[in-house]
Amino acid sequence: MSAQLPESLTLSCRCGAVEFEATGKPIVTAACYCASCQAAGAGIERLVEAPPVLDADGGTSFVLHRKDRVRCTRGGERLEDHRLSPAAPTRRVVATCCNSAMFLEFSKGHWLSLYRNRLSGDLPALxxxxxxxxxxxxxxxxxxxxxxxxHSGKFMWRLLTAWAAMGFRVPAVEGIRA
Incomplete structure (x- = not known):
């Protein structure tokens, strides 16, 4: 990682048909080991020729960004939701062109958890x-x-302060369906 992060990060699927841009400083970078992330990651990895989702230790590394600072720049029509159950409050969104997991979204949340392994360039450290x-x-x-x-107090505090900075709004992400 470089000492200073770039102004924006690019998130793309393995084949390059789907791309997102995230601007500004991430809310937090974390690896999650919850049972849901492990089950969903394993399920996505079973898709035809899907790239890895889970880290070698079973965690899933994410870069959390405010929704109002993420936009789909290419291929939004290729995105498909994957849920652990129909009533699940989270959706993992996969690029259908190459089965790359792109992000996780909580219903009514103000942030996206971008799969860190889909980012390119100088990445924020965990x-x-x-x-x-x-x-x-x-x-x-x-x-x-x-x-x-x-989830630590520090993790939750970062989410809350980001939401306050957004005026407690929950915007849609430009270029994708909710």
Whole structure:
């Protein structure tokens, strides 16, 4: 990682047919080990020729960005929702051209969790690991980052302050369907 991040990050599917731009500083960067992220990641990875979603230790690395700072610049029509169940409050969005997981969205949330492995260029470093109580059996996490059993107060505070900065709005993302 460079000392200073670029003004924007590019998120693209493996084949390049779908692309997003995220501007400004991310809310937070984290690896999630919750059971839902592990199950969804494994399911997406079973799609034909899908690139990896899960990290080697079973976590899923995300860069969380405000929705009002993310826009689809190409291929929005190729996006498809994947939910663990019809009533699930989250959707993982996959580019159907090459089965690349692009982002996770919480219903009524003000942010997108961009899959870090879909970003190019100088990436923001991971700041923490969350939901580590659900990690795979036998996985020992290094102490190079804070490892939180659940979502930490710091994680939740960052989400809240980003929402306040947005005027407590929940905008749509430009170029994609809600």
């Amino acid at each position: 700041e923490m690991r969350v939901m580590t109580r659900d990690r795979r059996e036998g996985v020992m996490l290094p102490d190079d980052l804070p490892n939180y059993a659940t």
